[in-house]
Amino acid sequence: MFSKACEYGIKAIIYIATQSLKQERVKIGDIVENVGSPEAFTAKILGALTKHNIVKSYTGPYGGFEIERDSMKSINVADIVFAIDGESIYNGCGLGLSECNSAKPCPMHDKFVKVRSELKKMLQTTSIYDLAQGVKSGRTILIR
Amino acid sequence: MFSKACEYGIKAIIYIATQSLKQERVKIGDIVENVGSPEAFTAKILGALTKHNIVKSYTGPYGGFEIERDSMKSINVADIVFAIDGESIYNGCGLGLSECNSAKPCPMHDKFVKVRSELKKMLQTTSIYDLAQGVKSGRTILIR
DNA sequence: CATATTTACGACAAGTTTATCCTAATAATT
DNA sequence: AATTATTAGGATAAACTTGTCGTAAATATG
Numbered sequence: 001m002f003s004k005a006c007e008y009g010i011k012a013i014i015y016i017a018t019q020s021l022k023q024e025r026v027k028i029g030d031i032v033e034n035v036g037s038p039e040a041f042t043a044k045i046l047g048a049l050t051k052h053n054i055v056k057s058y059t060g061p062y063g064g065f066e067i068e069r070d071s072m073k074s075i076n077v078a079d080i081v082f083a084i085d086g087e088s089i090y091n092g093c094g095l096g097l098s099e100c101n102s103a104k105p106c107p108m109h110d111k112f113v114k115v116r117s118e119l120k121k122m123l124q125t126t127s128i129y130d131l132a133q134g135v136k137s138g139r140t141i142l143i144r
Numbered sequence: 145m146f147s148k149a150c151e152y153g154i155k156a157i158i159y160i161a162t163q164s165l166k167q168e169r170v171k172i173g174d175i176v177e178n179v180g181s182p183e184a185f186t187a188k189i190l191g192a193l194t195k196h197n198i199v200k201s202y203t204g205p206y207g208g209f210e211i212e213r214d215s216m217k218s219i220n221v222a223d224i225v226f227a228i229d230g231e232s233i234y235n236g237c238g239l240g241l242s243e244c245n246s247a248k249p250c251p252m253h254d255k256f257v258k259v260r261s262e263l264k265k266m267l268q269t270t271s272i273y274d275l276a277q278g279v280k281s282g283r284t285i286l287i288r
Numbered sequence: 289c290a291t292a293t294t295t296a297c298g299a300c301a302a303g304t305t306t307a308t309c310c311t312a313a314t315a316a317t318t
Numbered sequence: 319a320a321t322t323a324t325t326a327g328g329a330t331a332a333a334c335t336t337g338t339c340g341t342a343a344a345t346a347t348g
């Protein structure tokens with residue numbers, strides 16, 4: 001469903017958020033150790049997320065990544081997916097037609113639009129803060 | 145959402161079905177002309193769908209592809225996706241954890257399972273026959 | 289200012305999906 | 319049997335995604 005890049009990005013952001021809740025900046029090494037993703041690739045993805053202002057990064061000693069409490073509450077999974085994969089997941093015809101709308105729909109248009117808008121809604125209403133709280137409480141896990 | 149292979153496969157099957165409703169076998173050239181997909185790649189996908197008994201193929205003059213009326217009604221989009229992409233779309237953790245279930249879920253597990261099961265249900269309740277009727281009636285289109 | 293620590297970034301490599309090409313197998317017609 | 323029309327299938331190529339590596343830039347500390 002998601003690309004690997006998205007999977008790694010979402011998990012990294014959640015992990016950073018859990019540590020930021022404890023006022024702790026995390027280094028890339030900590031992140032990949034705790035989410036089980038390849039280091040260099042994850043670093044590249046975090047670079048993109050930094051540019052999109054989803055996470056803040058600091059170079060040098062005592063540097064690393066962090067997310068402000070405010071951001072954590074306002075940023076949702078849809079923002080992360082958009083920053084990494086663009087809007088391709090949300091737009092475009094399910095069967096690949098160059099144009100497809102209710103006036104001239106592909107055979108699956110109506111049903112496809114319905115489930116996709118549910119997916120979009122789900123991603124938009126799932127905040128990083130909530131996900132981080134789940135991990136913090138021990139109810140959910142980031143690695144296995 | 146779907147792979148290109150699935151997009152081409154679904155469209156090809158729908159087109160074959162519309163022609164089978166008129167008792168006409170179709171050649172690969174007709175198919176790609178009417179759904180706008182690359183010929184050799186589409187032929188390969190149809191080979192897989194033939195092996196899975198989703199479509200019937202005949203070599204030689206007057207050969208081509210056809211789908212029986214019965215099959216058309218019993219086969220749904222989920223069957224096509226399964227034949228091409230396997231069950232990977234339906235199973236597996238949304239964040240890529242090797243194991244993920246309600247006992248030890250990833251942070252997105254519950255919400256993810258919900259939308260995915262809606263997707264699965266949608267695919268399972270969408271028959272080729274219905275999709276072909278939509279195209280036949282002119283209400284929906286396969287190429288643009 | 290030198291050193292150590294950390295992210296940034298670009299080049300490259302490996303793997304997967306998508307796409308093409310060529311030949312073989314099958315079957316209908318003459 | 320020869321010819322022609324068609325799918326089957328393997329080898330190869332191109333494009334995209336995933337992953338690695340090395341060096342540069344930034345910054346804290348002594």
